[in-house]
Amino acid sequence: MITLKDVVKKFGKTIAVDGVSFEVKDGENVVLLGTSGCGKTTTLRMINRLTELTSGVIEFDGKNIMTIPPEELRRNMGYVLQHHGLFPHYTIAENIAVVPRLLKWPDTNIKQRILELLEQVHLPETILALYPQQLSGGQQQRVGLARALAADPPVLLMDEPFGALDAITRNNIRKEFSGLEVLKNKTIVFVTHDVGEAFDLADRVLLMDQGKIVQQGKATELLFHPQTGFVSDFFSSQRMQLELHSVYLENILPFLQIAKEENNATVIDKKKSLWEAIELMQSDPTRKLKVIDTHSDEMKMVDYSSLFTGLEAFKTKSP
């Protein structure tokens, strides 16, 4: 769907993006991850030509984007910004209708589409006549998403869409977004500096530093097999939490002891993450859990110490 080949962007003498190449497949969610100033936002903005590239090629649907008029290109790519960028002088309904109006849809279609979108992003109809400043931050962000989705573009570009929200709202809305049905078959390029977001949303993570892609792959690959010191440092502050989130009980089953029959501990699904296992353990009086190994059809037992031993063993063993 989107291909970048050796893309470079210079602002004067500073090189913001230095030879970036990657491909985003149809329906794939790619997260550009990195610290501020690493070039991730610039890379995103070059895709819809808000920033013009200095050299290299970007293709959209097999066509060089430089051959497509920028306005037409942008109408095919929904764009969600950190500061929602809603028009303060437009009502919510008018805000959502901006792109359909640019495309000169008939009024009845626009109305219908607005109602559809409200449902999809879980907003009540009552807000339609309000102005953006009358909504909460989370609601504004959802309207921003609805607006980006209005003309059903195949691609969605999201530039730190939750960056301006407080931590609690951010977590809630992120969870909700990752579950939204409308986003399931969209091709999404998502920019963030928040590692948790990358783990939750990405099919593939591209970690950037100083204008270059340092490593790309599944989030767990980056976590467990960092190719450079930069990559492992990047995750270090949240490493334990990330590991517990991204390793599942089934991964450590081989390293667990068989449970004794008389044990009356709670049984947990092996598809659960270690993090969830710990949360459950804390509420169980025995501080132990049982899990069924479907391979050997044995009941295995897990407690704090076996869980962490298992995690260490998994890490050293896995390729």
Added chain:
Amino acid sequence: MINIQGLFHFMQSQSGKIFDELLQHIGLTFISLLIAVIVGIPVGILITRKRKLAAPVLGFTGILQTIPSIALLGFMIPLFGIGAVPAIIALFLYALLPIVRNTFTGITQVDQSVVEAAKGMGMTRTQILNKVQLPLAMPVILAGIRTATVINVGVATLASYIGAGGLGEFIFGGISLNNTNMILAGAIPAALLALFFDFLLSRLQKINLRKVRAAVWLLPVSLVLLSSFYLLPDFYRSKMIAGFTPEFMGRIDGYPGLKKVYQLDIRNVIISDAVMYKAIYENKLDVIDGYSTDGRLKAYNLQSLTDDKHVFPPYYAAPVVREEVLKKYPQLQDILNLLAARINDSVMTDMNYKVDYLKQSPQKVAKDFLVEQGLYKNPLMPGEETITIGSKIFGEQYILIEMYKMLIRGNTNLKVVTKTGLGGTKICFDALRNNQIDFYPEYTGTGLLVILQQPDSVISELGGDKEKIYNYVKDEFDKKFHLKWLKPIGFNNTYSLMMRKEEAARLHIKTISDLKNYLRKK
């Protein structure tokens, strides 16, 4: 000082003219404002896109704003002549800065993330401008237009100096004539006008963002409508056009006198003395008022019309001195009287011609005359004491006070300071009464009619007799103000109406009665 009843009476009697001038004033203000909006907003938009231009453009319009309005109007005369065109251009230049600056500020202050979002959604530059930037900048732009409107209502009062009409005609006429009612008849409507438009625009500014679209249409429509007011009074006006100084317009021995005695009714504009000769020479005016000793009569080939019904009283010039000054420096009286009866009409006209037209300095002309008369002496060492001489703002007075200066410096140890260009009679006279000057040359007719403001009965009793008027004025000034009239200098600088020589000949107009008869014929 302010007599409310008198004011009402004056405004009532002048209501037709006040209404005309009010319409013209609104017209002048809004034609220039309209042009400033048409030019200023696009320029403001342009400099948001080409940022390098922003500083020079804003700087340039800022400099325009700092030029004193009267000077800017002055600059316009050699370029565009007199009348509405130069006035509108000057007002337009004044209105430009607030409009350009506020358009620029308004657009640049629009939240960048909103503009980015608009761009990201695939809006074109024009769509972003029309749907996002301009609506969001509109309150700021309207504030700029509001500022420009108030400035223009104020500056437009000065437009009357170059014959563009407006409420300034009353204000400057009133200042020249020492007529408070007349000043107020112009100043009050002008102030109310400014307040009224300021209020209207403040309402417009507060309109909810939602309704901005309506406001955007309302504004240009009302601007065009108001601009057209300027043309209205012209629909019912006649063939010849006269340019009169504010002073002449209001004085009993000026236009009102002509109206009364001759039944002369001519379409007229008020214009500054400085430009009216050029204007009549260039056929922009047909009749002007002037002084019989004016050098420009000769320079511009003008014909003075005979005052066959004796409306213009004699105007013999003499120095008017404060009593205390004469007591303190008794030698002064004889020195000032050295000029008594020395200068007749033709000599004065000739000297005025040298100054006004040949551009010789008043000092040179004054010295040449004194030398020729054997009155000139080299200046003595000045002491500590100072004499301050004032003059009205025209060449003849400049020459006279130069002569007085040379005489005082040559015969005494007094220092002399001259305050030239004290505007009209009122300003000179007030300066004298407030001890800001020690003496200035005044004319008997002016003293009688403008300063003493005697009733018609007194004036007709004096019957235009030169001696009687001089003695009457002399006694009254002494009694009322403790000011002394010294001996007359000799010439009679009375008012006169003037036309171009060839036009007067073509139309067979020699007297003011001829002029009236010609205008009556239609």
